Amino acid sequence: MEKVLMKGNEALAEGALTAGCVAFFGYPITPSSEIAEYMARKFPLLGGTFVQAESELAAINMVYGGASTGARVMTASSGPGISLKSEGISFIAEAELPCLIVNISRGGPGLGGIQPAQSDYWQATRGGGHGDYHIMVLAPSSVQEMLDFAMDAFDLADKYRIPVMIMAEGTLGQMMEPVIPRAKVTHFIDKPWAVNGCKGRAPNVVNTLHLSPEFLEHRNHVLGEKYSLIKANEQKAATFLTEDADLVVVAFGLMSRIVKKAIMEVRKKGHKVGLIRPITLWPFPEEEIRNAAQSAKMFLAVEISMGQMIDDVRLAVNGKVPVEFYGRIGMIPSPEEIAGQIIMLAEREGF
Amino acid sequence: MKIVARRPQSLTRAKTHYCPGCTHGIIHRLVAECIDEMNMRENTIGICPVGCSVLAYNYFNFDMLEAAHGRAPAIATGIKRILPERCVLTYQGDGDLASIGMAEIVHASARGENITVVFVNNTIYGMTGGQMAPTTLLGQVTTTSPYGRKKEEAGYPIRMAELLATNEGSAYISRVAVNNPANVIKAKKSIKKALQTQMKGLGFSLVEVLSTCPTNWGLGPIDAFKWLEENMIPYYPLGEFKIKEA
Amino acid sequence: MDSEKQVLFAGFGGQGVLSMGKFLTYAAMGAGKNVSWLPSYGAEMRGGTANCLVTIADDEISSPLTEHPGMAIILNQPSLDRFEEKIKPNGTLVINTSLVDRPLVRDDLTVFKIPVNQIADDMGNSHAANMILLGACLQKTNVVSTEQALEHFEIIFKGKKQSVIQKNKEAFLVGIEYAKNNW
DSSP: OOOEEEEHHHHHHHHHHHTTOOEEEEOOOTTTHHHHHHHHHHHHHHTOEEEEOSSHHHHHHHHHHHHHTTOOEEEEEOHHHHHHHHHHHHHHHHHTOOEEEEEEEBOOSTTOOSSBOOTTHHHHHSOSSSSSOOOEEEOOOSHHHHHHHHHHHHHHHHHHTOEEEEEEEHHHHHOEEEEOOOOOOOOOOOOTTOOSOOTTSOOOOOOOOOOSHHHHHHHHHHHHHHHHHHHHHOOOEEEESOTTOSEEEEOOHHHHHHHHHHHHHHHHTTOOEEEEEESEEESOOHHHHHHHHHHOSEEEEEESSSSSHHHHHHHHHTTSSOEEEEEOSSSOOOHHHHHHHHHHHHHHHTO | OOOOOOOOTTBOSOOOOOOTTOTHHHHHHHHHHHHHHTTOGGGEEEEEOSSGGGGGGGTBSSEEEEOOTTOHHHHHHHHHHHOTTSEEEEEEEHIIIIIITHHHHHHHHHTTOSOEEEEEEOSSBTTTTSBOOTTOOTTOOBTTBTTOOOHHHHOOOOOHHHHHHTSTTEEEEEEEEOSSHHHHHHHHHHHHHHHHHHHTTOOEEEEEEEOOOHHHHTOOHHHHHHHIIIIIHHHSOOEEEEEOOO | OTTOEEEEEEEETTSSHHHHHHHHHHHHHHTTOEEEEEEOOGGGGTTSEEEEEEEEESSOOSOSOOSSOSEEEEOSHHHHHHHGGGSOTTOEEEEETTTOOSOOSOSSSEEEEEOHHHHHHHHTOGGGHHHHHHHHHHHHHOSSOHHHHHHTHHHHTTTSOHHHHHHHHHHHHHHHHHHHHHO
């Protein structure tokens, strides 16, 4: 298909539509509002549903309702809105309902700023809400991936009965790049658990309250087994020049592109540096990092935050080699700045 | 030389960021003049919303607090309960008050919190680029009602003044407009009455101010005033909906 | 990666700054380049300034962001005030002298001046300013060749009336001539 110039937010929305999403529930918040606006334009023409909810809290509960019918539904917001959704996400995760939640991230905490950031990593991967649960988290780094990952998210959500989050920095939502559209999805799996009217079957119940302590433990184990299965099968990362690398940089999303440019510059100076770009933030690509830790001498986590993903890098490296950190928040580091940091590190360590 | 007009003490010298033709400027001035005339500047604590007036803490010259979207009445409650002698006022837009903050405003009014709310209604979300508000009129085009607001999809606009007037805890509820000089004068009188209601301890007060958003309505400032008069006032009638005397 | 060029467009909201950037982006895409377009957004837009950054490269674009563009197209004075210091050393600056009249602070930049609003008025088409500026820029800097841009006019202005496309083409050609004769 021909390439089309699209804004990140719109490409994501288009990906969702291509994947058969039939409803969007959300509330405007910079820098994600274009997703809501795109759906408001398209759904009336396609016969789908657009609702501007009264708040992000109401929106996630609308998603809870929509998802429980078996339909592909989604919401989109930014950090402060995702915070509001936390209770709902915990409920959806326990009820094992598939859905897409989008965080076009901005600086925090509090009202923060509207510049892109990666400081919602813990919120996304550590649950955010209460209880022992996880959601899958995907981190695109290009407008094409915004479209592709929206489609992947719905497939993964349906396959594992789990909420899937796409977390993309504000810049990615706002920028335009050429995109190749994808073919419409026409085949969807059966959802016998859905609450959509019990004609011809025993009634289904969607609930998350389990007063029996034994049953609650059992439920948590059921969820735990699901998460183990996902961890075993769905870790995803991209690598760049890691085979002979002494220093391996770990960065995701927009930051990974800036780091890649920096690495190309640093390689010209003779230092052996590589990049691991996590694509799934949960499950974190521990295997890839563990493998790299066999031969690398040091890891460097680079994030647009005060350092959150670095925790997962350290866990995966498991003390084998040192893990350093470089990050900015509010300001986005330039490739030159990152290259400078890498060279400083490389020279200090003698790589 | 006799001074015939001056910047109110309760406004700072800061240059505002509002768009040309925005009525926030007028409303800020009215609030500030009332505070000055009641000699309350040092006794006042204001809470600003998430919306175009999110930076109002740079423009009002008294203690100011920034609230999360919609939560200003709850924050105001926290302050007024601890410092009942102070004048506590919130300044909120349609998204802040009538959408995400609906629970907070209804309950602050139901509890009869002795706070004053200035509610700026311009039927649209300005700061985020022109999305539909709970106050957007039927048929009105916004970025999330691109074909005009349809009652089948998005229901009807909400009349907040009438709604809150039904609560016993509400002591003074009014609706005014700032689309012409006569209305601006009436608006100021109403805002002052609301503040006096608070200082007399009579209960919850709110002034809904019908305002314009030329940028997101796609109109020049003068046409925007006309649009307000022809479209908003018929649906949102001006007047006082609740008055509790001492 | 050295083929990567970054062009900043800056002016006031309503001057068509974002559209100018989009034109260049579409032209570059049509010419088979990798390209990205990044606008200022959100509350930054209230109060009236607008800017966008266009990145054009033969290879995969590593970073659509920069604090220091190699080239800046400045349409009004507040934009010059904001961005003059940020342009890369020895970078290129194109100024709309109809709305900018102060002397520059930097002396290392390659500067091209053009009074686009005036030329547009002389043409009898005050909306033509942006296309005149684009024609002149592309003629001089060859960020995307003028031939490639002209070839893709129909695609870039898809959906617009023929008369609109013609008017824009005319303005674009006027810009090309200006650059040929003056820069």
